Each structure stands twice: as C-alpha cells, then as structure tokens.
Amino acid sequence: MPDLENPFQETLLSRHRAEPCTVVIFGATGDLTNRKLIPAFYNIAACGDLPPQFKVVGFARREKTDEVFRTELEAGNRKNSRQGHNDELWASFSQCIHYHRSEFEDPAGYVNLKLQLDKFDQERGTPANRLFYLASAPEAFKPILEMLRATGLNEGVGGKWARVVCEKPFGKDLATARGLNSVVNATFKEEDTYRIDHYLGKETAQNIMVLRFANALFEPNWNSRYIDHIQITCAENLGMEGGRGGYYDTAGALRDMVQNHLFQLLSLVAMEPPTDLSADSVRDEKVKVIRALRPLIGPEAVGKNVIRAQYTAGSVDGVSRVGYRQEDRVNPESKTEAYVALRLFIDTWRWQGVPFYIRMGKQLPKKATEISIHFKKPPQVPFATKNLIKNSENTLVIRIQPDEGMAMRILCKQPGQAMNMQQVKMDFRYSSSFGKASPEAYERLLLDAMAGDATLFARRDEVENAWKFIDEIEHAWHQSDNPPPMCEYPAGSWGPKEADDLLGLDGHEWRLL
Numbered sequence: 001m002p003d004l005e006n007p008f009q010e011t012l013l014s015r016h017r018a019e020p021c022t023v024v025i026f027g028a029t030g031d032l033t034n035r036k037l038i039p040a041f042y043n044i045a046a047c048g049d050l051p052p053q054f055k056v057v058g059f060a061r062r063e064k065t066d067e068v069f070r071t072e073l074e075a076g077n078r079k080n081s082r083q084g085h086n087d088e089l090w091a092s093f094s095q096c097i098h099y100h101r102s103e104f105e106d107p108a109g110y111v112n113l114k115l116q117l118d119k120f121d122q123e124r125g126t127p128a129n130r131l132f133y134l135a136s137a138p139e140a141f142k143p144i145l146e147m148l149r150a151t152g153l154n155e156g157v158g159g160k161w162a163r164v165v166c167e168k169p170f171g172k173d174l175a176t177a178r179g180l181n182s183v184v185n186a187t188f189k190e191e192d193t194y195r196i197d198h199y200l201g202k203e204t205a206q207n208i209m210v211l212r213f214a215n216a217l218f219e220p221n222w223n224s225r226y227i228d229h230i231q232i233t234c235a236e237n238l239g240m241e242g243g244r245g246g247y248y249d250t251a252g253a254l255r256d257m258v259q260n261h262l263f264q265l266l267s268l269v270a271m272e273p274p275t276d277l278s279a280d281s282v283r284d285e286k287v288k289v290i291r292a293l294r295p296l297i298g299p300e301a302v303g304k305n306v307i308r309a310q311y312t313a314g315s316v317d318g319v320s321r322v323g324y325r326q327e328d329r330v331n332p333e334s335k336t337e338a339y340v341a342l343r344l345f346i347d348t349w350r351w352q353g354v355p356f357y358i359r360m361g362k363q364l365p366k367k368a369t370e371i372s373i374h375f376k377k378p379p380q381v382p383f384a385t386k387n388l389i390k391n392s393e394n395t396l397v398i399r400i401q402p403d404e405g406m407a408m409r410i411l412c413k414q415p416g417q418a419m420n421m422q423q424v425k426m427d428f429r430y431s432s433s434f435g436k437a438s439p440e441a442y443e444r445l446l447l448d449a450m451a452g453d454a455t456l457f458a459r460r461d462e463v464e465n466a467w468k469f470i471d472e473i474e475h476a477w478h479q480s481d482n483p484p485p486m487c488e489y490p491a492g493s494w495g496p497k498e499a500d501d502l503l504g505l506d507g508h509e510w511r512l513l
C-alpha cells in the first residue's frame with residue numbers, strides 16, 4: 001500500500017515494469033546504437049528486466065544480414081557493456097535483434113518494415129506495442145515521421161501503443177525546435193513523445209529530488225534566505241577528437257550542453273515540490289523554472305552576464321592540445337564558443353537575489369559535472385577566524401559524474417587548545433555506499449519509455465522555453481551590432497579570466513574541482 005501521506009513513496013521505490021514491445025531504431029548502424037543503446041538493452045536483459053517477447057529491429061541503409069548486424073553489435077557490447085559481456089547471455093539476447101535495410105526517405109522501406117513487424121506479431125500470436133527510436137541526425141526526423149504516418153505505423157494496433165523517442169539535438173533554436181515539434185506531434189501525441197536528455201537518466205540527477213524533498217535537513221533551507229548562490233559546472237578534458245569538430249562548430253557550448261542538460265539540472269535544483277511524481281506534475285514544476293529565468297536581452301545584458309570563449313593551444317594532463325580554431329573540421333575563423341559561463345537569476349519568491357552560475361567548457365583540466373550549493377554564512381561567528389580559509393561557507397556538492405555522490409563541507413573545531421576552525425568534508429559515494437555501479441542513464445530511460453513513464457524526458461514546452469531564453473544570447477552574439485567579445489583561455493586551464501571576473505563582481509569564486 002502506498003503511504004498516502006507521502007505521494008513520493010510508491011513511485012520512487014517501485015520499479016516501472018517495461019511492457020512487451022518491438023523497438024525499431026532508425027540509424028541503427030551508428031555510434032549511439034553500438035555504444036549505448038544495445039549495451040543498455042543487454043544490461044536490462046542481464047538484470048532480468050527485459051519484457052517477454054521483446055524484439056529490436058535496426059533500420060539503416062547499408063546492406064547486411066541479421067547475423068552480420070549482431071556480430072557488429074557484439075563487438076560493441078564487449079567494449080561498452082556496464083556489467084561486462086557474457087557469451088551465453090549474448091547468444092540468447094542477440095536472437096531478438098534483427099536488421100532492416102532501407103533509406104529513411106524510401107516509402108517501400110516502411111511498407112516492408114510494416115510487413116516485418118506484422119510477421120513478428122503473427123509469430124507471437126498477438127500484436128505488439130511499438131517504440132520507434134530516432135537515433136538519426138535531426139534532419140532525418142521529418143522524412144521518418146512522415147513515412148511512419150503514411151504507413152499507419154504511428155497508430156497502435158489492437159489496443160497496443162506506439163511511441164517515439166527522439167535523440168538530441170532537438171533543434172538548434174526556437175524556430176527549428178518548434179518546426180520539429182510540429183512534425184513530431186503531427187505523427188505522435190505529446191504523451192507518446194519521449195525526448196531524450198540522458199542527464200535526466202543519471203542516478204545523481206534523479207537523486208536531486210530525493211535529496212531536496214525527502215530530507216528535512218535541506219528542504220527548509222533551500223531558498224534565498226539560506227542559500228547564497230549555486231554553481232553548476234560541466235568540465236570536459238577533451239576537445240574535438242573523433243571528428244566531432246564538424247558538428248560542434250555549428251552548435252557551440254551553449255546549444256550543445258546548456259540549453260538541454262544543464263538547464264535540466266538547473267530545473268531540478270530550483271523547482272518547487274511537485275504535487276506528485278507523475279510525469280506532468282514534475283515537468284510542470286521544471287518548466288516554471290525556465291520560464292522564470294530573468295531574460296538576457298541585448299548585447300549589454302548578455303555581455304554583463306554571459307562569457308563565451310575559445311581555447312588556445314595548451315596542454316591537458318601533460319599532453320599538448322591545439323587551439324579550438326586549429327582543430328580538425330573547425331572553421332579557422334570560427335565564432336563558435338567552446339566555453340560559456342552564465343550568471344542567471346530566477347525571478348521567483350524562493351530564489352529572489354540568488355545568482356545561479358553555470359559554466360561549461362572543453363579542454364579544461366578534468367572531466368566533471370557537479371552542482372554546488374553555497375550556503376550563507378551565519379550572521380556572526382564568535383570564534384577565532386584568523387585561520388579560516390577563503391570560501392569557508394557550508395557547501396553541498398552534488399557530483400553528477402564521474403564518482404557520483406555528494407559531499408558536504410562544514411566547519412569544525414581543530415583539535416587543540418585554541419578555538420580554531422577548519423573546513424572538513426562529509427562524503428557519500430554511490431559506488432561505496434551501494435556497492436555497485438549505477439545503471440547507465442540509457443538503461444533507465446529505455447525502461448521508462450517501454451513502461452510509459454515520461455517523467456525523465458523533456459516535454460515540448462520545456463524544450464521551447466529553454467530555446468527562447470538561449471536564442472536571445474545567440475542573437476546578441478551573432479546578430480547584434482556590438483556583440484560581446486569572444487574571450488580566450490589556454491587549453492588545460494579553468495577557462496578565461498573574464499569568467500572569474502563574472503563571479504568576482506558578486507564577491508564569489510568558482511569552486512575548485
């Protein structure tokens with residue numbers, strides 16, 4: 001029986017049960033399927049959570065047999081499976097994988113796909129639910145969705161459901177996101193549309209709600225009265241390896257990471273408690289945060305609150321790195337930022353006057369994503385403060401990746417006669433506390449999509465409101481008469497000096513990671 005006093009209890013504790021279905025992956029010979037999707041399904045199978053009569057059909061244009069496709073995926077699974085690779089399990093799991101050759105734009109390919117899915121249904125003796133996973137470039141979404149509609153594959157058969165999962169990037173601005181949304185929603189209802197943001201599938205991101213709403217220690221203090229400021233950092237120690245420069249140079253740090261992943265983290269940290277944990281209650285509260293962001297309009301406001309930068313040559317971990325503009329497939333005169341730092345305000349009762357600082361950068365000294373909550377200092381500290389280090393406020397650090405966990409920095413008395421204080425750390429690590437690695441984000445998200453739980457997927461209004469905010473910044477950078485400057489930082493440093501100044505003006509510093 002759920003505890004009616006606590007609406008969070010049942011949904012948080014129970015596992016969603018994935019329903020029997022056939023998954024069709026469009027773009028199934030690509031990197032995402034090989035590295036993430038098939039290993040996720042394999043690990044779901046290893047945990048015994050794959051629904052009965054499950055099938056996955058890979059859709060791509062190169063000619064190959066089921067056997068060749070399975071062999072290619074096996075090699076990927078050996079490398080990428082969270083729980084390792086077991087030959088016996090793979091032998092049985094791989095029998096549910098099939099390949100379907102077709103161009104995305106070829107109507108005949110969808111007629112044949114329908115025949116193949118119908119044949120599976122006949123073998124099962126019952127129609128199956130269908131999950132269509134768009135693991136293709138976003139330009140391919142439109143033809144794929146139109147063909148699904150034309151063949152009626154978007155309609156569930158015999159009372160079964162049909163759903164679509166869309167990969168990122170979901171648009172490159174508000175206009176393209178709206179265009180994509182119209183195409184998607186012309187084929188699938190919003191409640192059958194699952195826009196992936198893999199950050200939401202991470203255990204630590206989900207834990208933010210538990211931390212905030214299930215701990216009396218934090219919830220009463222989670223507001224402008226007690227919190228001085230909040231930082232969200234996503235640091236990457238890589239550049240444009242693996243041919244990534246071509247895509248990245250058309251996107252940049254703000255579009256690639258902030259509009260989606262970091263705004264999702266911001267929403268979870270800043271949202272009001274939802275009335276329950278249904279997908280819409282949670283997403284209603286998250287979207288209110290994005291809507292309440294104080295707009296940054298025009299080059300002056302953007303220049304004051306947003307710093308963009310590119311890295312110059314330097315070294316990370318002792319390895320020399322070229323500058324951003326010298327990277328493979330990057331325009332030597334590129335105006336795309338590889339680093340961005342933002343100073344934001346959320347105009348709600350709870351967050352009045354509390355700055356939220358977000359930074360994301362490539363070629364920084366280490367790979368880490370974390371949120372740090374910096375509490376206000378007590379009004380008066382009646383102890384010796386001469387040995388107090390700077391930034392000695394209580395800080396709660398939520399490590400999203402790697403080394404998932406949380407740490408709290410508090411002041412303690414140093415042993416000895418004098419009443420001297422020192423900052424100490426209380427640390428919680430998922431790996432040591434729970435004794436096992438957390439499931440991969442894609443495992444959780446695929447299970448949820450198969451179970452019909454859209455809580456951890458972005459809703460249409462979340463995506464569009466985030467783009468609306470981001471578009472103003474992009475506009476000031478690329479279309480105004482006096483755009484704010486592009487700053488520089490050496491690869492291997494923590495970003496441009498101007499980003500330090502952004503916090504310095506408020507008397508703050510970026511947390512040392």
Ligand SMILES: NC(=O)c1ccc[n+]([C@@H]2O[C@H](COP(=O)([O-])OP(=O)(O)OC[C@H]3O[C@@H](n4cnc5c(N)ncnc54)[C@H](OP(=O)(O)O)[C@@H]3O)[C@@H](O)[C@H]2O)c1
Pocket residue numbers: 026027028029030031032033035059060061062102103104105134135136137138167168169
């Ligand atoms: N890779 C990642 O880690 C990652 C992470 C997050 C999001 N994503 C997103 O996921 C999507 C897929 O990424 P990816 O890295 O897997 O891409 P990818 O490696 O470039 O693979 C593209 C896939 O699309 C197929 N394809 C392309 N044009 C086609 C056409 N006209 N008809 C039929 N099939 C066609 C290719 O088939 P052939 O091999 O037969 O040509 C291949 O299977 C992208 O939107 C990307 O932004 C990827």
